[in-house]
Amino acid sequence: MVDYAGDPMSMVFRALGDPTRRAMLRRLAGGERTVGELAEPFDMSLAAASKHVKILERAGLVRRRVAGRTHHCRLDATRLARAQRWLAFYERFWDEKLDALDTLLAERRSGRTST
Secondary structure, three states: OOOOOOOHHHHHHHHHOOHHHHHHHHHHOOOOEEHHHHHOOOOOOHHHHHHHHHHHHHOOOEEEEEEOOEEEEEEOOHHHHHHHHHHHHHHHHHHHHHHHHHHHHHHHHHHHHOO
16 A cells, blocks of 8 residues: 655545545534534544544644543645645646537537528
């Protein structure tokens, strides 16, 4: 297995690859939550939720603050913004492809209506 520990972008995409972690980030976009609050919508233990949070932390997407026994998490969107900028390059590629498809479909529609 390849170790991507030194590559922040790979760690972000690995963290985002799991639907549970994406849902946790979505909830954190609304404000700080405890690990227990992040676990609530899922059928999982606090330990399992904490493992997900650790992956999000290592990717730099979440910051955790401990107050007594309660762990409070907040979103840190800096690396998400970097990932979005990286993806924006490919957005231009897809925009070009979709524009070409739109042109082709428009040509075919106009060809059908004239016959």
